[in-house]
Amino acid sequence: xxxxxxxxxxxxxxxxxxxxxxxxxxxxxxxxxxxxxxxxxxxxxxxxxxxxxxxxxxxxxxxxxxxxxxxxxxxxxxxxxxxxxxxxxxxxxxxxxxxxxxxxxxxxxxxxxxxxxxxxxxxxxxxxxxxxxxxxxxxxxxxxxxxxxxxxxxxxxxxxxxxxxxxxxxxxxxxxxxxxxxxxxxxxxxxxxxxxxxxxxxxxxxxxxxxxxxxxxxxxxxxxxxxxxxxxxx
Amino acid sequence: xxxxxxxxxxxxxxxxxxxxxxxxxxxxxxxxxxxxxxxxxxxxxxxxxxxxxxxxxxxxxxxxxxxxxxxxxxxxxxxxxxxxxxxxxxxxxxxxxxxxxxxxxxxxxxxxxxxxxxxxxxxxxxxxxxxxxxxxxxxxxxxxxxxxxxxxxxxxxxx
Numbered sequence: 001x002x003x004x005x006x007x008x009x010x011x012x013x014x015x016x017x018x019x020x021x022x023x024x025x026x027x028x029x030x031x032x033x034x035x036x037x038x039x040x041x042x043x044x045x046x047x048x049x050x051x052x053x054x055x056x057x058x059x060x061x062x063x064x065x066x067x068x069x070x071x072x073x074x075x076x077x078x079x080x081x082x083x084x085x086x087x088x089x090x091x092x093x094x095x096x097x098x099x100x101x102x103x104x105x106x107x108x109x110x111x112x113x114x115x116x117x118x119x120x121x122x123x124x125x126x127x128x129x130x131x132x133x134x135x136x137x138x139x140x141x142x143x144x145x146x147x148x149x150x151x152x153x154x155x156x157x158x159x160x161x162x163x164x165x166x167x168x169x170x171x172x173x174x175x176x177x178x179x180x181x182x183x184x185x186x187x188x189x190x191x192x193x194x195x196x197x198x199x200x201x202x203x204x205x206x207x208x209x210x211x212x213x214x215x216x217x218x219x220x221x222x223x224x225x226x227x228x229x230x231x232x233x234x
Numbered sequence: 235x236x237x238x239x240x241x242x243x244x245x246x247x248x249x250x251x252x253x254x255x256x257x258x259x260x261x262x263x264x265x266x267x268x269x270x271x272x273x274x275x276x277x278x279x280x281x282x283x284x285x286x287x288x289x290x291x292x293x294x295x296x297x298x299x300x301x302x303x304x305x306x307x308x309x310x311x312x313x314x315x316x317x318x319x320x321x322x323x324x325x326x327x328x329x330x331x332x333x334x335x336x337x338x339x340x341x342x343x344x345x346x347x348x349x350x351x352x353x354x355x356x357x358x359x360x361x362x363x364x365x366x367x368x369x370x371x372x373x374x375x376x377x378x379x380x381x382x383x384x385x386x387x388x389x390x391x392x393x
């Protein structure tokens with residue numbers, strides 16, 4: 001913990017842009033690349049939007065359809081319509097983020113390297129806190145103050161458990177994603193140093209799968225959080 | 235390595251910006267197209283279902299018509315067979331009647347011929363018996379009373 005030194009295996013390029021305000025610039029750059037990729041994928045799909053999908057539209061529709069099915073199972077039709085943009089963006093952002101760190105490193109690490117934005121605890125907490133706060137916002141939009149009733153259901157004795165859940169859920173979501181992706185990248189770097197050929201490629205393949213899996217897990221947990229909000233509607 | 239700072243806020247802003255941007259420019263056309271496609275597929279499936287039902291109805295109708303035609307054909311064949319049998323029977327009956335009439339006529343003719351022959355024989359016998367009797371009594375018997383007597387005698391004999 002604390003300030004990173006040159007001995008750190010993962011570089012965040014922390015820089016104090018304003019006095020007292022530190023930003024991990026490496027995370028920022030890779031996040032912007034991720035955003036650009038996600039944006040580009042969707043714009044290409046939307047630009048050549050045809051009734052009979054082909055190429056990139058087909059790929060994006062596969063993801064959207066996959067997420068739609070998950071959402072309809074958890075949130076119902078009404079909830080899906082409301083939450084679709086958020087869930088699709090969340091999944092695609094995490095998915096592309098996770099895979100970004102697996103790209104081959106073209107430049108010297110001193111200049112720039114591809115890392116996952118999700119290897120930064122800040123990104124993971126930002127996402128999980130947005131999900132957690134989003135549940136309150138959407139809950140209040142749909143049920144007003146009635147949303148808070150679920151804290152004392154089935155009986156007021158459950159209040160401490162619910163409160164604990166509200167804190168631990170975003171924490172576990174963030175730490176799970178962060179741990180998986182950071183560990184994957186560290187192991188990849190270590191493997192490259194130990195055995196420069198072939199073996200790390202197997203780890204890259206596995207990590208690509210892990211990247212998808214973690215995005216899926218994060219999205220599923222998000223859906224279960226929101227399911228309680230839309231479950232009242234039936 | 236675990237250092238929470240303003241990056242967290244920046245990442246939240248980044249994500250929200252991406253969400254807003256995609257929602258505004260990308261999702262609507264793609265989601266709308268997917269909805270349209272879903273509706274079109276549902277519509278097409280409905281049309282296909284209707285067409286299938288129509289085809290099935292037409293097939294059922296054709297089968298029924300065929301069955302009806304078969305029944306009618308059978309009825310025509312049965313009728314024809316019945317008519318043929320009736321005509322044959324009528325023909326047989328007519329033939330039989332004619333045959334019986336011919337036989338009856340023949341019988342009648344035979345009876346008449348026989349009667350005629352008998353009458354002739356009877357007359358001949360009367361003549362011969364008179365002749366014979368005349369010869370026997372050497373006296374010509376030719377009177378009307380003699381003939382009558384002889385006829386009665388022959389008649390009683392030939393009864």
